[in-house]
Amino acid sequence: NAGVTQTPKFRVLKTGQSMTLLCAQDMNHEYMYWYRQDPGMGLRLIHYSVGEGTTAKGEVPDGYNVSRLKKQNFLLGLESAAPSQTSVYFCASRGLNYNSPLHFGNGTRLTVT
């Protein structure tokens, strides 16, 4: 049982380049989330999804887009990377039950130069 898998684990981009981060979960969870983590700022919600085909903005959505074409996958895209997007990105998922905890992936460390 893999849980939540994020790819890639590390990536270095130049300013202006684009990339997509993939999150895959095998727990049949409805809800999926993308967070970024920066020193001293905790985990900040970028975008989230409450089911296949749905997405919604979180607290810091600017510069990112997402898609949830399949229930098990949640993609995070950066169209034109900026140094301010250097961060560790975590994907998480949880089930519909009100007691469901978040299951996190191992994170993607992104550096934009």
Add this chain to the structure above:
Amino acid sequence: QQPVQSPQAVILREGEDAVINCSSSKALYSVHWYRQKHGEAPVFLMILLKGGEQKGHDKISASFNEKKQQSSLYLTASQLSYSGTYFCGTEPDNTDKLIFGTGTRLQVFP
């Protein structure tokens, strides 16, 4: 909209107790608590739902006061393994968002 956690950092000797607080400006449906070790993903500790409850397992427990929109995490007789950064995650009423606080760094020394 991020909940406020206090204190920002705690240093303990093994066996000492600590309390970490989480306060939100929004009416909350639930509060989650997670612990993160350096370089790792956050790990779930517990969830408290609206209705004002207290939960606990082993020497870690938590309370949720929905009227005050506050939650507290209690760590008793701390162990070295308790070291890490603790985050509260708040789920405001009528949303599916889970918003995290800025974290409390806990260090336990022998």
